[in-house]
Amino acid sequence: MSIRFDENNRIFYLNTVNSEYQIKIDEYGVALHTYYGKPVGNTDMSYLITEMDRGFSGNLYEARDRRGVSPDTLPTEYSTYGAGDFRLSAAGIIADNGSRTYDLRYVSHDIKSGKEALKGLPYVRAEKDKVDTLELKLEDKIIGLEVTLIYNVFEEKDVITRSARFANKSEKTITLTKAASMSIDIQYADLDIIEFHGRHAMERQTERRELGHDIHVISSKRGTSSHHHNPFVILCDHNADEDNGLCYGFMLVYSGNHAEEIEKDQAGSVRVVSGISGDGFAWKLGQDEDFQTPEVILACTENGLNELSYLYHRIIRENVCPAEFRDMKRPVLINNWEGTYFDFDEEKIMGIAKSASEIGCEMLVLDDGWFGVRNDDNSGLGDWFVNIDKLPGGIKKIADYTNSLGMKFGLWFEPEMVNEDSDLYRNHPDWALKDPDRKPVMGRNQLVLDMSRKEVVDYLFDSISKILDSANIEYVKWDFNRSLSNIYSFAADTEKQGEIAHRFMLGTYDLMQRLRERYPKIMIEGCSGGGGRFDAGILFYSPQIWCSDNSDAINRLKIQKGTSYGYPVSSMGAHVSASPNHQNGRVVPIETRAIVAMSGTFGYELDPRKLSEEDKATIKKQIEEFNRFYTLIQKGRYYRLTTDRQEGYYVAWQFVSEDKSEALLNVVATDVQGNPEIPFVRLKGLDAEAEYEIDYVKLSTGTTAEGGTNNSKTGKSFSGSALMHGGYATGPMFGVYPALQIHFKRK
Numbered sequence: 001m002s003i004r005f006d007e008n009n010r011i012f013y014l015n016t017v018n019s020e021y022q023i024k025i026d027e028y029g030v031a032l033h034t035y036y037g038k039p040v041g042n043t044d045m046s047y048l049i050t051e052m053d054r055g056f057s058g059n060l061y062e063a064r065d066r067r068g069v070s071p072d073t074l075p076t077e078y079s080t081y082g083a084g085d086f087r088l089s090a091a092g093i094i095a096d097n098g099s100r101t102y103d104l105r106y107v108s109h110d111i112k113s114g115k116e117a118l119k120g121l122p123y124v125r126a127e128k129d130k131v132d133t134l135e136l137k138l139e140d141k142i143i144g145l146e147v148t149l150i151y152n153v154f155e156e157k158d159v160i161t162r163s164a165r166f167a168n169k170s171e172k173t174i175t176l177t178k179a180a181s182m183s184i185d186i187q188y189a190d191l192d193i194i195e196f197h198g199r200h201a202m203e204r205q206t207e208r209r210e211l212g213h214d215i216h217v218i219s220s221k222r223g224t225s226s227h228h229h230n231p232f233v234i235l236c237d238h239n240a241d242e243d244n245g246l247c248y249g250f251m252l253v254y255s256g257n258h259a260e261e262i263e264k265d266q267a268g269s270v271r272v273v274s275g276i277s278g279d280g281f282a283w284k285l286g287q288d289e290d291f292q293t294p295e296v297i298l299a300c301t302e303n304g305l306n307e308l309s310y311l312y313h314r315i316i317r318e319n320v321c322p323a324e325f326r327d328m329k330r331p332v333l334i335n336n337w338e339g340t341y342f343d344f345d346e347e348k349i350m351g352i353a354k355s356a357s358e359i360g361c362e363m364l365v366l367d368d369g370w371f372g373v374r375n376d377d378n379s380g381l382g383d384w385f386v387n388i389d390k391l392p393g394g395i396k397k398i399a400d401y402t403n404s405l406g407m408k409f410g411l412w413f414e415p416e417m418v419n420e421d422s423d424l425y426r427n428h429p430d431w432a433l434k435d436p437d438r439k440p441v442m443g444r445n446q447l448v449l450d451m452s453r454k455e456v457v458d459y460l461f462d463s464i465s466k467i468l469d470s471a472n473i474e475y476v477k478w479d480f481n482r483s484l485s486n487i488y489s490f491a492a493d494t495e496k497q498g499e500i501a502h503r504f505m506l507g508t509y510d511l512m513q514r515l516r517e518r519y520p521k522i523m524i525e526g527c528s529g530g531g532g533r534f535d536a537g538i539l540f541y542s543p544q545i546w547c548s549d550n551s552d553a554i555n556r557l558k559i560q561k562g563t564s565y566g567y568p569v570s571s572m573g574a575h576v577s578a579s580p581n582h583q584n585g586r587v588v589p590i591e592t593r594a595i596v597a598m599s600g601t602f603g604y605e606l607d608p609r610k611l612s613e614e615d616k617a618t619i620k621k622q623i624e625e626f627n628r629f630y631t632l633i634q635k636g637r638y639y640r641l642t643t644d645r646q647e648g649y650y651v652a653w654q655f656v657s658e659d660k661s662e663a664l665l666n667v668v669a670t671d672v673q674g675n676p677e678i679p680f681v682r683l684k685g686l687d688a689e690a691e692y693e694i695d696y697v698k699l700s701t702g703t704t705a706e707g708g709t710n711n712s713k714t715g716k717s718f719s720g721s722a723l724m725h726g727g728y729a730t731g732p733m734f735g736v737y738p739a740l741q742i743h744f745k746r747k
């Protein structure tokens with residue numbers, strides 16, 4: 001059992017192979033957080049708590065003679081409000097008499113093996129792993145509020161998940177205005193924070209800074225996890241780098257409004273509170289009703305950022321994403337969006353299918369514009385029936401034709417949206433979220449459907465199923481192209497309006513789950529204007545998410561790197577698009593575009609009919625090469641190799657197979673120079689004793705990487721220790737965004 005309770009000292013020990021987590025119930029029944037870090041052999045770490053009377057830090061009534069014991073300074077496991085702790089609260093509670101105070105004390109606990117599914121929410125699946133669960137029941141006796149803290153220990157995977165369940169055990173109503181999934185206090189914490197902010201077409205940019213004595217909030221109230229603030233945060237030592245240093249990760253498994261709040265307190269402790277955002281949130285709990293929060297995935301390592309990323313990659317790939325697609329070879333797809341936008345008909349799409357099949361693509365995805373009256377982005381959303389004017393033979397004709405060429409077929413949907421100019425909206429104007437007394441805020445000229453209503457979810461399930469039943473569709477791209485505003489449901493009572501944003505997510509998850517159950521073989525690729533809903537919640541239903549609407553390979557280096565801190569390469573949708581790039585006009589060689597897209601799910605997003613013969617031949621080869629390295633890239637260990645300073649000139653990253661028998665090194669020069677600095681990296685994760693031979697070298701056209709070093713040659717061999725400790729120099733890289741890809745094979 002990975003969870004142990006020491007009854008005499010009332011301490012819970014949660015043990016994974018390389019981490020240990022401790023909770024101590026003190027003499028007043030408060031659940032204290034006493035440790036999270038490298039295993040300490042179940043030594044009671046509460047000796048680190050200092051009793052000290054700090055001014056203006058009050059005491060529990062029963063501890064009034066012990067002024068050093070204050071809720072304001074003790075490290076707690078789930079923080080309270082109004083009961084002496086002035087730091088961030090984990091919940092917001094309004095009792096029936098209007099009181100906001102809640103004070104949680106230990107009632108009981110249950111330790112069991114296994115893990116239960118979270119009903120209606122995505123979660124980390126136990127799968128075949130040995131998982132143990134601690135349910136720690138805390139209570140505010142005065143208002144009859146029970147809060148059960150749930151911990152699942154994935155012993156072998158070095159990960160702990162946490163969530164909270166609120167239950168009203170009184171006869172009166174309790175209102176939740178905030179219900180975090182977790183809070184934690186890290187004492188003596190001199191830490192940096194790394195977060196992943198961004199914007200549409202520039203998602204998950206990495207920002208690292210020192211935590212000061214303030215409250216730092218990463219949050220979204222867009223109704224999505226957002227392009228702007230990803231619900232994943234890392235805290236680490238100031239000197240932590242890829243290979244060394246204490247790092248903590250907190251990742252919310254949720255796709256809607258969220259907040260990760262971090263406060264460094266007067267004594268230098270850091271509190272992290274993570275969960276659904278309290279903005280606009282109000283949830284009424286009647287007698288015996290409960291509320292289950294989403295889950296947070298926690299990981300901790302002293303071995304630096306690479307190890308932390310690895311822990312998240314593994315748990316997401318193996319325990320979050322649907323099992324059906326884990327080991328399946330995902331098809332190299334071609335998507336027509338950037339190739340045609342809305343300007344297509346049957347003949348054009350079939351022409352694209354034909355030439356895509358000739359260059360080796362394995363699946364055609366028909367993007368936006370095939371349904372309703374949709375010739376631009378102002379109309380048609382919600383009308384999930386085929387536009388016969390454009391596609392007289394329906395989806396079936398195109399799917400059959402695509403299949404006859406040996407390719408799979410996939411289709412785009414944007415289920416949760418509706419245009420005012422659609423039959424659906426004309427028939428059901430109250431199915432959209434909007435304030436009854438205001439003109440709605442528009443986004444891309446569309447409104448958002450009220451997914452809190454069962455009839456809306458049923459309509460979508462039926463109409464989407466009808467299309468999916470009409471042809472051999474093996475993939476769905478599930479888009480979401482605006483933020484939520486005017487969150488108001490015509491079907492809910494006044495006092496329930498604060499529940500709608502979360503009920504919206506529950507409705508979306510319900511639709512995804514129902515479609516997954518009915519079509520277990522159809523792979524969903526998540527999308528929200530690119531990566532606006534790139535989170536572990538969506539990954540529970542879809543193993544891959546379109547990473548960004550920005551397909552420029554050079555911008556993608558930063559987007560994919562930022563994404564890689566928390567999410568595996570196998571989840572990142574990445575395509576080769578036309579050059580000059582449609583988002584920023586940059587010209588990048590086709591090999592460089594492919595080397596970058598290969599560090600993702602790989603595919604093409606262009607009109608293959610317009611390709612030169614030379615590019616067609618190149619692409620054919622690229623697909624063969626990607627397929628050759630598929631397992632290494634998708635399942636190998638991923639290493640970021642370059643520092644911020646190096647990345648002013650070049651970016652390098654690497655994959656190593658689990659058995660260390662092969663590695664793939666990728667280098668892209670982002671700023672070529674006269675008399676240049678030579679790209680140099682130390683490879684990682686190899687077998688130090690082994691000899692590795694280069695058996696494949698790819699250089700982008702026009703690139704030279706020879707000159708002085710001449711290392712990038714097939715047949716050259718190096719010892720693992722030389723590559724890891726001495727390093728590897730590419731030689732000078734000249735040309736336009738030159739790129740290099742090298743495969744090392746153990747001899």
Ligand code: GLA
Pocket residue numbers: 337367368377412479481527528529530546548549
């Ligand atoms: C979003 C997606 C794109 C494309 C368009 C279609 O922006 O991210 O890939 O599907 O919608 O409207």
